[in-house]
Amino acid sequence: MILAVVFLAALIVRAAAVVNSDFPINDGGLFLAMIDELERQGGWLPNHVSSNGHQIPFAYPPLGFYLTSAVATVTGIDTLLVMRVLPTVLSAVAAALVAAIGMTLLRSAAGSVAAGLTYAFAPAAFSWAIAGGGVTRAPGIALGLTTLWLLLRLPNKPTHVSAGLLGLATGATILTHPASAAFTALSAAFLLVAAMRSKQTNLKGSGHHLIAAAAVGVVVVAPWAAAVMAEHGPRIFVEVASNGPDPEVALITLVAGRVTGLGSDPLGLVIAGGAIMSALRGRFLLPAWVLMSSFLGSQYAIVAGSILVGSLVADAIRMGNGSAKFSRLGGRAVVGVIVTLIAVEAGAGVGASTVEASHLHALSADRRDAMAWISSNTPPDATVVVLTGDHWSTDPDSEWFFVVAHRTSVATVQGQEWLGRAAYARASDRYAKLQRCTVSVACLDSWLRDNSADYLFIPKGRRHGPHSPVDCCPGIREEIMKSESHKVVYDRAGATIVRLRVP
8 A cells, every 4th residue: 555655646746747748858869769779670689879970889788678669569659658658657666666665674654655755756766767768767776676675575585586586676677777777786785784784684594595696687687798798898888988976966965955856955954964863873874875875866865865764754753652751742743844844845846847947848849840850951961069058968959859850969978978988078078168159159160160060950948847048049049140151041939040151
């Protein structure tokens, strides 16, 4: 019953962000290209995928792509719709799994509910998982949490079946999403240390089952890893660039109470304060888990943060059931405050897509029409500059351009991480310099001296919800209309498109 309630609550919050879009939220263009390439190869693992003018090594864990393709094939649903629905459902499943982990760790129904609902409502838990790129992120975190839940249960029910399931879940996590696999490994290490210190856990008696589970995981992953290394060499996994958070930013995010994804909101501050209080009381597992997970991103730190909220509720209820009047009043007050904050979080989660800087929005039909115009009215080898002023991770126009327009977007970053750290650094720098040019043609002309392009695409409309700016680039748009060097060839609701003349 608890898991069903948490799942439904999470599904409602996530659906609120997805239901108003007729296209995958934010990113996913590269992943759609990978899914299409898998299908063209008849399900066999490709060596490369053609993406935005580059041949990208197909070294990304492929299980999410296979799953998306399978769902689309079996149901007959369009792949773009599957990219909206599947991540939404699996992200809600992840919330139920957090509640299940909370029940196992905390041995408290109330604590389990608090943990599950905190995760269900926190935007950090779902804002990336329900995007188009969530076809790998959502199953990755769901499988990772399944792995952790099975790991927690194994010492008390050590059977060959449970060991096999743990191994399958571990292998499937690795085959789905790299960061989720790293989070799962990190979390498993913390949980195993806690189990070794617990008198209630028979870890020694399940040692050989853990070894068996690890062996099953290796068997599951080995065929894919061997195929990728045979084609690209083992260095492909070492040289891939990380696009995770900066460690300093991650630490500030945690300490400032922004781990929920809502800025310095009260529940985030409760998580930060609760972590400090737990550490001062000599209970280091959850604070350390929150801290280390934050370096992988708030979408992972919120898992441990949610369990921490659950532990605070469980402790407060025990206080409320005590004999001392002061303890009873204090415990009930703590529970009341946390319940109120979770309710506030629910409202914030439902309205997450209305925040000015929210990336929970998809390409509008008008912008897609403008990209389709480019596909029909420019040479096949035309190259295009997409100017939005955004960070590349929240720039759906750049991410989806090569998929919709079938032309090369010269500054798009996605996919470059698989070409090595140097290529990724160059692409990131090139993109960042371009996006500074929203104010003047002179800046763009300077950028074009080092980067060749035939056309300029400037999107129109509110790109990040009802409170975002109506125009991303008013300065350069106004100047380019008067430019004698560059010619406007399209100016409609979705975008301004300009034929460039290289300075």
